[in-house]
Amino acid sequence: xxxxxxxxxxxxxxxxxxxxGDTDAGVTRGPASAPLVALTxxxxxxxxxxxxxxxxxxxxxxxxxxxVVGQTVEEQASLARALLEHGHVIGxxxxxxxxxxxxxxxxxxxxxxxxxxxxxxxxxxxxxRPPYGTETRYTKAAVRGAGMRTILWDVEVADWSEDxxxxxxxxxxxxxxxxxxxxxxxxxxxxxxxDRTVLLRALPTILEGLRAKGLRSVGVDELLGxxxxxxxx
Numbered sequence: 001x002x003x004x005x006x007x008x009x010x011x012x013x014x015x016x017x018x019x020x021g022d023t024d025a026g027v028t029r030g031p032a033s034a035p036l037v038a039l040t041x042x043x044x045x046x047x048x049x050x051x052x053x054x055x056x057x058x059x060x061x062x063x064x065x066x067x068v069v070g071q072t073v074e075e076q077a078s079l080a081r082a083l084l085e086h087g088h089v090i091g092x093x094x095x096x097x098x099x100x101x102x103x104x105x106x107x108x109x110x111x112x113x114x115x116x117x118x119x120x121x122x123x124x125x126x127x128x129r130p131p132y133g134t135e136t137r138y139t140k141a142a143v144r145g146a147g148m149r150t151i152l153w154d155v156e157v158a159d160w161s162e163d164x165x166x167x168x169x170x171x172x173x174x175x176x177x178x179x180x181x182x183x184x185x186x187x188x189x190x191x192x193x194x195d196r197t198v199l200l201r202a203l204p205t206i207l208e209g210l211r212a213k214g215l216r217s218v219g220v221d222e223l224l225g226x227x228x229x230x231x232x233x
Contacts, residue, residue, distance in 0.1 A: 024140040026133075026150035030223035032179040037210065039182050039217040040065045040153065042093055042129065045072040045079050046187035049196045053186045053203065054083055060207040062217040065151075067093035067129040069190030070113030073120045080121055089219035089228045091127035091151065092117065097190045100134045107138045110146060114233040124233030127151045127220055131189075147230055151220055153183040160185050165201035172202075173209040181220065 030038065039057070044050040045068055057064045066083055068090050073080050083090060094109040095116065110128055118124050128148050130139055135150065143150050157171040176182060188194035210217060221228035 024144060024150075026130075026135060026152035027181070027224070028152045029154040029181050030179040030220075032177065035178050035214050035216060036218050036223050037176055037178065037180045037182060037215050038065055038220045038223045039184060039206075040067060040091075040129070040151070040220065041184050041186040042067045043097065043185050043187035043189055043194070044068055045076040046194050046196065047076065047079070047192060049194070049200065050076075050079060050186045051082070052200055054086060054088055056200070056203045056207065057088070057217065058086060060204075060211070060217075062207060062210075063087050063089070063219045063222075064217060065089040065091055065127070065220045066186065067091040067127070067151075068117075069093050069097045069187070070095040070109075070116040072187075072190050072192070073116050075192075077120050084121065084123065087219070089127070089221055090117065090121070090123065090125055091129055091220070092125045092148070093129050093190075094131050097131045099132050100130055100136050100139045102136050104136070105138055107136070107142045110139070110142045110148070111233075114146065118233055124230040126226070126228055126230050146233065149224075151181065153181045155180050155182040157183075159183075159199055159202075160188065162198055165198050166205070168198060168202040169205035169209065172206050173213070176210065176213070176215065178215065179223070181223070 092113045095112040128150050155175045162168045
């Protein structure tokens with residue numbers, strides 16, 4: 001019997017690997033079967049910059065996903081509500097943008113941010129993006145326990161350090177493909193007033209380039225074919 005159980009365990013492990021490996025691993029992209037991508041924006045809310053990003057998307061007939069630092073929500077509640085009302089998706093980017101520590105068994109950042117979104121906006125984001133993309137077994141357990149999904153990316157262009165808008169746009173358009181999740185930043189670590197001028201200058205070219213490729217930016221929810229918010233949190 002033990003040999004049978006051992007053999008079954010090995011078989012299940014092989015099947016898990018064959019079907020995509022770690023079942024708790026973050027999603028890096030959507031299906032390539034439709035001409036859709038997800039432009040995602042981290043580290044806000046960031047006042048007028050976030051508003052201008054949303055305006056540019058809307059003028060192009062596109063939508064974005066904003067991974068918001070929870071502590072920014074109360075002071076910028078009207079901005080967060082405007083994003084929701086205009087069809088953009090709000091995701092959880094932790095409460096105060098601290099990097100997850102390998103020995104932090106509680107990992108309260110996710111739940112603390114969810115509570116803030118629910119209190120101020122009345123929504124419980126389905127999607128979580130860990131600050132700096134740092135995942136631990138405890139962040140994964142917190143996401144799993146909350147019934148959420150971790151969203152990572154497959155296109156990263158270090159936009160936070162880029163000083164040339166044309167080059168930034170070029171790097172995005174060279175890498176983007178149907179199903180891509182693109183990492184961009186409308187803020188910096190949740191600090192108000194962060195200068196994201198280069199992104200604002202690059203974004204119209206990125207959006208025009210997507211259209212020329214026959215691609216459209218949608219919320220992560222539409223890319224993955226699911227609801228963006230949980231029934232409760």
